[in-house]
Amino acid sequence: GAVVSQHPSWVICKSGTSVKIECRSLDFQATTMFWYRQFPKQSLMLMATSNEGSKATYEQGVEKDKFLINHASLTLSTLTVTSAHPEDSSFYICSASGTKDYEQYFGPGTRLTVT
Amino acid sequence: GQQLNQSPQSMFIQEGEDVSMNCTSSSIFNTWLWYKQDPGEGPVLLIALYKAGELTSNGRLTAQFGITRKDSFLNISASIPSDVGIYFCAGRDMKTSYDKVIFGPGTSLSVIP
Numbered sequence: 001g002a003v004v005s006q007h008p009s010w011v012i013c014k015s016g017t018s019v020k021i022e023c024r025s026l027d028f029q030a031t032t033m034f035w036y037r038q039f040p041k042q043s044l045m046l047m048a049t050s051n052e053g054s055k056a057t058y059e060q061g062v063e064k065d066k067f068l069i070n071h072a073s074l075t076l077s078t079l080t081v082t083s084a085h086p087e088d089s090s091f092y093i094c095s096a097s098g099t100k101d102y103e104q105y106f107g108p109g110t111r112l113t114v115t
Numbered sequence: 116g117q118q119l120n121q122s123p124q125s126m127f128i129q130e131g132e133d134v135s136m137n138c139t140s141s142s143i144f145n146t147w148l149w150y151k152q153d154p155g156e157g158p159v160l161l162i163a164l165y166k167a168g169e170l171t172s173n174g175r176l177t178a179q180f181g182i183t184r185k186d187s188f189l190n191i192s193a194s195i196p197s198d199v200g201i202y203f204c205a206g207r208d209m210k211t212s213y214d215k216v217i218f219g220p221g222t223s224l225s226v227i228p
Contacts, residue, residue: 004157032214043203043220044158093157097214103148104216106157 001027004096006107013084013114020080021110023094030096033077034104035069038091050077074098084114119219121204127225128194136222137188138204146207147180147187148216153200161202162189194226 003026013019023033032051036044048064050056050071058064068080077096081088091111095104120139128134138147146165150158162173164180164187171178177190187206191198201223205216 002160006157034214044218046215049214091155095157101163102214103160103163104214105160106150109155109157111155 002101002105003027004030004094004105004107006094006110008110009108010111011113013112015085015114016083018080018082019084019112020078021092021094021112023077023079023096023107025075025096025098025105028096029074029099030077031074031098032096033071034095034097035067035077035079036093036095038093038109044093047079081112084112086114088112089114119204119206119217121202121219121222123222124220125223125225127227130194130196130226130228132194134191134194134198134224135188136202136224137186138206138219139186140206140208141185142208143184144206144208145184146216147178148205148207149176149178149187149189150203150205150218151200152203152221158203191224194224196226196228199224199226 005024007022035047038044047062048056048058050069052071052074056069071077091109093109095106097104148163149161152158162178167184168182169180175192201221203221204219207216
C-alpha cells in the first residue's frame, strides 16, 4: 500500500514553455501533498505544501507564480513550471500523506530538462 | 532554520558487513523517519519512530529514536549489494506543522561485492 505515481517520469522542454507534472496517490486518499526539488547529490528541498481544495503554501524563496500547484482532489496534485528556463532543470519529486498513516510517501520523481 | 546533520556523509563497505549511520538535530524532534533513495527514484520510507527510546526493526534494518529526542540511528546488518543508495533521515519537530518534515543531507552507502 501507499503507492504514489508521477507523470511524466522525464520531460525535455524548450526555454519559455510551460510543463505540467502530475502526482497521484493510487491506493489512499492524500489530504496533503508536497512538492520537492532535488539537485544532484543534494537532499530534498521542499517547495510547497498543498491541502486538497486549498491554496498551496510555498516555502520561502519559491516563486508561486512560476511554480503553480493545484490539488483538486484527494488523489491528484499538479505542478506546473511556467516559462521554464534552463536553471529550472532539476529532479522534481512529490509526496503524499493522508489516510494511511499520515507519513509522507514519495512518487518516483520527474526529471525536467530545459534546453 | 532547522537543520539535521547526518554522519557519515558516505561509506564504502564490504558485502556482509554491518552498517551504522546516525542523524542529529539541535532541537527536539517528536518523529524520526528513515528513507532510502535509489538513483533516479523517489525516497522510500524504511522506518518511522514516534517515541523517545523506541527501537524498531524492518528486516535487516534497525532504527532507534534517541532518548534526548535530538538524534536517531539506523543500522543495517549483513549488507547486500541492493542496500546501495542514499539514506536520508527526516524529522518532525514540536514547533512545525504536523505534516512537514525536515530532511538531512543524506548518507551515501556503497557496498562492494
